[in-house]
Structures are given as structure tokens and as C-alpha cells.
Amino acid sequence: MTQPTDPAAARAKALEMIKDIRVAMLVTHDAVGGLRARPMHALQTDPDGTLWFFTKGHTGKTSEIAADREVLLTYANPANQDYVSVQGTAAVRHDPAMAERLWTEEARPWFPEGAQSPDLALLQVTAISAEYWDGRSGAMAGLFGSVRAALTGEPEQTAESGTARF
Template identity: 40%
Template sequence: MANDNARDVDRVWDLMKKIGFAMLVTRDGDKLRARPMSAYLDRDANTIFFLTDARRHKDEEIARNPSINLSFADAGSQKYVSLTGTAAVSNDRAKIKQLFTTPAKAWWDSAEDPNIRVLKITPDDAEFWDSPGTVISYVKMAAAAVTNTRPDIGENRKVSM
């Protein structure tokens, strides 16, 4: 069982790396807010980083409630990861410089921008769906409908991170 969980954890990290972008979901009072963000994965530290802007509301939302959800989706290849975890915002300038790459240049002129913050996500658990792809999935679903069976359309697992 432990080997299965380790394999599933590896698969979660592989899928997140391949997809690269996540919808970050935070809580704003009773409402949920989601926004796309570019993920920086550090598997060795069991951490996902994002660069964020101190002038945006997500930092305030995280300060009030650090429980978050990340949703990674590659609809074209039918691969998905939903991850829950805990977020923390920091002004770690060395980490900002390390993470400041081409995607960040779309939002800030340089890593020296005083408004950039690091958003650090510590994962709790995840669920992934890894399908063989849209066409094959549709064929398997159609065949299952005709034969009155459940389709085998890939792996779906819940994983403790």
C-alpha cells in the first residue's frame, strides 16, 4: 500500500509539472474566489510556490483563511489534479529573485518590484484523474453505455501528500 501511495504522489507531482498552471481558490468570507496562477514546484521541499502581488486581494484572503485549493487542468489530454493545502504569504526577496522568470515579467518589470510576494503552498492531499485522452475516453464511454457497464477511462486516486 505504501508503494502505491508513493507512486500516486509521484503521479500528482508529474501531472502538476506537466500542466504548470493552476486555479488558486481562496475563501473571501462566504464566497470562493479562483484565479489562474503559474506554479513553481519544489518536490524536494513538498511545496508549490507562486509569485503574487501585495496589492491584490488574495493575500488578504489567505491571511484570514490559509486553507486553499489548487486545480490543475489539461482538458485537451484529460488530465486533472485537485490539491488542498495551506498557504502562507511572505516577502522573501531571495525566493522572489529565484522564482522571477519570463512569466513573471508579464506582471512586474523586475524582481525588485516591492509589491511582489511569495505564496508558499504546503499540500495536504490531492486527487488526480489521468485519462488516456478525449477521443479514447469518449469511445470507452460510448461502449460502456451500449454494454451497460462502467467505462475504464483512466486512473482516479485520492492521495495523502
């Protein structure tokens, strides 16, 4: 596996990989120190590593975040063999203008009154670091990597991985 050495390139790579993945698993710490994961519909990924999600304002997850802001998000695109985990800090925001801007009809089953739903809140995750595994080349990369390895005697490299700091 290869790993870019340029920090800006690593950040850009991680953000590019997650921008089209619609569901992330959000991991929080529960009241007794355990870990809880739940799926979250990704709304937006900002260039600075800020990630946005809708949530209900009063849930177990919002209580857990109030007690411990450290979270982990995991993204997966198995079709491309792309995987990213993002460590960050979370905050629950009540910002009607931002909610309106990010509104999507896919959220209506949870928020029937739209962006003005009384219990609608935004979950803002500020990325601290990300790890990624990009196997996007898939089977063809494996084939070409095997041929290249056989011809050159160098180890096969069919995927790229890296760590990004924000």
C-alpha cells in the same frame, strides 16, 4: 477507473501530472465565507508537495490568505484529459533570494522591476491532499478499453483516478 494503493505512488502521480501545467486556479475564502477563484501562473512544484507562485504582496488574495490559510488549487490539461485538485495551506513569503531563483520573464508584465519589484511576494502552498483524474490515454484507451471490455466481459476502464496525502 483505477486507483493506486501505494501512497507514495499516488503522491508522485499527482505531482507529475501538475508539473507541466502552467496555470492553476487558486480558490480562497473571502471575508464573508464565500469562495473566490483566480488564475495563478505556476512557478515550481517541489517533490514534497510545496507549490510556488508569484503574487503582489498586498491584494485581496493575500488578505484572504492571512485570514484563512486553507486553499484549493485546480489544474487542468484538457488535451490529455488530466485534472488535479490540491487542498493545502498557503503562506505569503517575502524571500528575495527565492524570488530571484524562481524569476521568469513571463512575470514581468505584473512586476516590471523583475525579481526586485517592491510588491513582489511568493505564494507558498503546502499540499495536504490531492485528487487526480488521468485520462491521458484518451481516445485510444477508450477504443482499446471498449474492445477489452467486449472480449472479457469486464467493465471498461479508460482512466486512472486517485487521492494522495502529503
